[in-house]
Amino acid sequence: MIVQTALLIGLVLFSVLAILLKDLLRSAISLAVASLLLGIIFFRMNAPYAGVFEISVVAGLITVLFILTIALTKTGDEVRESRLVNWAFPLVFIAFIVIDALVMKSLLGKVPALASGAESGTFGEVLWRGRTFDLVGQIAVILAGVLAVLALFRKREKHD
Amino acid sequence: MTNTWYLYLFFAAALVFAGLLGLLARRNLIKLFIAIEVVGKGISLLLLSTGFAKGHILTAQALVITFIVVEVSLVATALALIINVYRHTKSLDVRNLAKLKG
Numbered sequence A: 001m002i003v004q005t006a007l008l009i010g011l012v013l014f015s016v017l018a019i020l021l022k023d024l025l026r027s028a029i030s031l032a033v034a035s036l037l038l039g040i041i042f043f044r045m046n047a048p049y050a051g052v053f054e055i056s057v058v059a060g061l062i063t064v065l066f067i068l069t070i071a072l073t074k075t076g077d078e079v080r081e082s083r084l085v086n087w088a089f090p091l092v093f094i095a096f097i098v099i100d101a102l103v104m105k106s107l108l109g110k111v112p113a114l115a116s117g118a119e120s121g122t123f124g125e126v127l128w129r130g131r132t133f134d135l136v137g138q139i140a141v142i143l144a145g146v147l148a149v150l151a152l153f154r155k156r157e158k159h160d
Numbered sequence B: 001m002t003n004t005w006y007l008y009l010f011f012a013a014a015l016v017f018a019g020l021l022g023l024l025a026r027r028n029l030i031k032l033f034i035a036i037e038v039v040g041k042g043i044s045l046l047l048l049s050t051g052f053a054k055g056h057i058l059t060a061q062a063l064v065i066t067f068i069v070v071e072v073s074l075v076a077t078a079l080a081l082i083i084n085v086y087r088h089t090k091s092l093d094v095r096n097l098a099k100l101k102g
Helices: A002-020 A024-044 A048-072 A084-110 A123-130 A132-152 B002-025 B029-054 B057-089 B094-098
Strands: none
Touching: A002 A024, A002 A084, A002 B002, A002 B029, A024 A048, A024 B029, A048 B029, A048 B057, A084 B002, A123 A132, A123 B057, A132 B057, B002 B029, B029 B057, B057 B094
């Protein structure tokens, strides 16, 4: 429980750092560390498949995509952020944490969730039999993503 | 079990709120997208922890994996869009997108 709490605090800390840091490269790496911590939390919750996906895809692939974009847009780094943010962000965030701690316990009963009960079978059975439609949807989403990227990077035609 | 669930939900809410604050406060397009990613992390933590607390970890895992796959497609498309915006406006400032001329 203590290790899990420490991991969760680290996750929130690195996520906030990713938003607050001025250097884009550092914030991308903070995001990767946050994903890594989230993957470890998933492993400790007995969810190894989700953990593997989180670490390999989110911490690996998405970070590479972010760093590639940062490299391709290098001279656009100097966007002027408002000065108000630097002190207002931590203040509002800490205020929210306090409200969160006070209110969340009473909200727990109102969160809609499946009724408690033991599951039977393995992960593969649940994924292939119970959630077949999700898998079809995933294939459609990947195809849509590939087509979108192709459309965005297509070569200009002559009359353009 | 309620105590564990409370702990996870508390941190998931903090993550989602941090992401929303980042979306409100930042002007750099890549920073805005990093904030969206932080919101996504909060949501996947919420999904899996609810499954863990209620004894439906396998269904929750299937949902989280679906979410991650959708997230990757989203990231690829959005970053391609950001690069295109940068080529047009020579800047990553989101305020440049508000100019509707040409």
